Amino acid sequence: MDFNLDWLLGPDYSKPGNFLLIFSILFAGIFLRYLALAWGYHELVYKKLGDSLPFRRLHQQVRLPQVKKEIWYSFLGGLIFAFAGVVLLILWQSGLTQLYTQLSWWDTFWIPISYFLALFIHETYYYWLHRWMHQPKVLRHFHHIHHNSLYTSSFTSFSFHPIEAGLQAIFLPVLILVLPMHFFVLIALLITMSVTAVINHSGIEVYPEGAQSNSFFRWMVGATHHDQHHLKYRCNYGLYFTFWDVWMKTEDSGFAKRFDEHTREDGNVKVESSVNARM
Incomplete structure (x- = not known):
């Protein structure tokens, strides 16, 4: 089965007019997606569900000035990610990538593997x-x-210096040069990156009590895991998974205890006061 994406690859994006048009469309999509996810998660999960298990707030809300700075740097990062998106399309259009749209029986196995x-x-x-x-x-x-x-907060999820945003943005254009990947996988990766970034920065733990003793959830980065990275700096460097932190002994020794304190049903954990206070 072949999906018709001629409408996407039709224009020559190396031409300035087409480049600017698709860049603007991608930027609008990236930045508006960030705002919608960050605001929606903050309002619906952090504020409304934060006092009910299995959710548990890790600290109080942050002040509006911090959020404004995070949105500004996310705006700048959105420009860089949009530029990387256009580069990805140009590479794909030029036939230089391993990205494809045709489905075969092999993709039953290769799509999840890839x-x-x-x-x-x-x-x-x-x-x-x-x-x-x-x-x-x-x-x-x-x-x-x-x-x-x-x-x-969830608004911190894409708040990066432009240099750091650039170092992150180059990953997918380089990856599709070497790894055969169906278009569906690319979309799934973009969704995963966006959703996990918001969840892990949100200041509210979504994994339930006992997750640290589960053979699957033990290896997943959550809000508590990444929250400790922001508090202590030199630990918990993982993005999606904890295995590199475990293997390289960079996982904070107090992580499991703090996770248990914030997720146990009979816990009476004091929510940490933010130096940035309430939004």
Whole structure:
């Protein structure tokens, strides 16, 4: 089965007019998606469900000035991600990528395999990039922008210095040069990146009590895991999964205890007060 995407690949995006048009469309989609996901999750999950199990707030809401800065840097990052998206389309249009649309019997196996393989590659790239960005000089030059949000919210999810946004944006255009990938997998990866970023920065734990003893959930990064990275800096570098942190012994030793305190049904955990206070 072949999906007709001629409408997407038809224009020559290397021409300035077409480049600017698709860039504007991609930017609008990326930035508006960010605003909708961040605002929606904050309003519906953090504010309305934060006091009811299995959800548990990790800290209080942040002030509006912090959120405004996060939205501004997300705006700048959206420009960079949109540029990377146009580059991806030009590479695809030029026949230089391994991206395809035709489905065969083999894709019954390859689509899930390629999806999880892409996540593993992304996790590996991000973990080591993230550790490098925590070198003092690198942290001081650009990664500190993301860490200015000591207490995070869903709006923190795409708040990066433009250099850091660029280092993240190049991943998918490079990946599709070497990894055969169906168009559906590319879309699934983009959705996964957006949703997990919002959840893990939201300041509210969604994994239930006992998840740390579960053989599957134990390896998933959640809000508590990433929250400790923002609080302590030199631990919990993972993006989707915890295995690199476990293997490289960079997972915070107090993570499991803090997770249990915030998720147990009989817990009476004091919600941490944010230095940025309430939004």
